[in-house]
Amino acid sequence: MENESISKELVEALKSFETKTKQVPAGYFDQFELDLMHKIKAQEQAPKRAPIVAVFLDHKQYLVAASLIFAIATGVLFFNKAEKDTAAVVKVEMIEIETLPNELIEAYVNNNELIAEVEWNTAIETEAASLSNNN
Amino acid sequence: MTDQALITKFQNGDSKEAAFTQLLKSHQTQVYYQIKKMVLEHADADDIAQAVWIKVWNKLDGFKQESTFSTWLFRIAYNETLNFIAQKKRLTAQHTQRTLDPSIEQPSGHDGLKESTIQIKLERAIAELPEKQRFVFMLRYYDDFDYEKIASITGTTVGGAKANYHQAVKKMTTLLQTS
Numbered sequence: 001m002e003n004e005s006i007s008k009e010l011v012e013a014l015k016s017f018e019t020k021t022k023q024v025p026a027g028y029f030d031q032f033e034l035d036l037m038h039k040i041k042a043q044e045q046a047p048k049r050a051p052i053v054a055v056f057l058d059h060k061q062y063l064v065a066a067s068l069i070f071a072i073a074t075g076v077l078f079f080n081k082a083e084k085d086t087a088a089v090v091k092v093e094m095i096e097i098e099t100l101p102n103e104l105i106e107a108y109v110n111n112n113e114l115i116a117e118v119e120w121n122t123a124i125e126t127e128a129a130s131l132s133n134n135n
Numbered sequence: 136m137t138d139q140a141l142i143t144k145f146q147n148g149d150s151k152e153a154a155f156t157q158l159l160k161s162h163q164t165q166v167y168y169q170i171k172k173m174v175l176e177h178a179d180a181d182d183i184a185q186a187v188w189i190k191v192w193n194k195l196d197g198f199k200q201e202s203t204f205s206t207w208l209f210r211i212a213y214n215e216t217l218n219f220i221a222q223k224k225r226l227t228a229q230h231t232q233r234t235l236d237p238s239i240e241q242p243s244g245h246d247g248l249k250e251s252t253i254q255i256k257l258e259r260a261i262a263e264l265p266e267k268q269r270f271v272f273m274l275r276y277y278d279d280f281d282y283e284k285i286a287s288i289t290g291t292t293v294g295g296a297k298a299n300y301h302q303a304v305k306k307m308t309t310l311l312q313t314s
Contacts, residue, residue: 005301005304006304006308007308007311009253009311010257010304010307010308010311012253013253013254013256013257013311014257014276016251016253016254017172017254017257017258017261018172018277020254021168021171021172021175022168024167024177025177028181029163029164029167032163032167032181032184032185033156033159033160033163035185036159036185036188036189037152037156039185039189040189040192043189
């Protein structure tokens with residue numbers, strides 16, 4: 001047997017070691033059961049962690065990976081969309097300018113000149129009125 | 136009632152507490168003594184034993200009975216004990232290094248007992264064993280667990296468990312003779 005290789009001195013020491021480790025306070029094991037069940041009941045009654053949070057906490061690496069993918073995807077989509085929008089605006093403006101008849105362009109310029117002239121006259125009149133009031 | 140039947144009862148949700156209490160009554164002393172042989176202090180053994188049984192309560196629903204309940208239980212006890220010792224070592228290292236193994240109290244005057252020199256020597260020898268060797272030795276020597284079961288508990292091979300046991304015996308013998 002393997003225990004035959006253990007010296008008598010060691011066997012004696014191990015015997016007294018066991019006796020010592022088996023010394024527990026009186027009624028310890030009964031009290032242990034009561035304390036344990038009390039703790040378990042308290043744990044059961046305590047508000048539980050929200051499952052969604054628990055899932056995320058249990059799989060932090062997935063959360064980090066998902067965040068990175070989301071950030072990259074958002075960046076890619078944003079830059080692509082910006083480029084497309086700019087191209088579309090430039091294209092539309094170029095088509096309109098090229099295809100517009102000269103009469104329309106002239107009319108647009110004339111109308112805007114008129115609006116600008118009216119605004120300018122109004123400003124002069126307002127200023128003149130305020131000066132005459134002061135005098 | 137067998138452990139298997141009690142576990143099924145627990146997992147089915149009928150008389151969950153009664154089934155658990157029965158399992159506790161059947162195994163608590165063996166688990167406690169094993170832990171106490173590792174940490175020596177009653178208060179520490181009590182803390183670890185509580186943590187072990189709370190884990191059993193929390194995890195028993197998912198226990199698939201691929202091993203015996205006893206093996207599963209002692210695996211939890213092994214992990215909890217090693218975690219406790221590692222944590223205590225870290226805390227003690229921040230203070231003094233007055234003991235050979237900071238996770239274990241000085242043997243003299245322990246639990247109010249007047250101890251023989253040989254007893255003190257043995258406790259010092261046990262304290263110097265690596266935790267795994269210590270755990271393997273206690274399970275084999277005192278509880279007569281077979282090596283397959285010990286290997287499964289400590290996450291090693293049968294050969295590894297045997298080697299751990301014999302190394303523990305050899306070291307303790309040498310330390311008893313020399314210290």
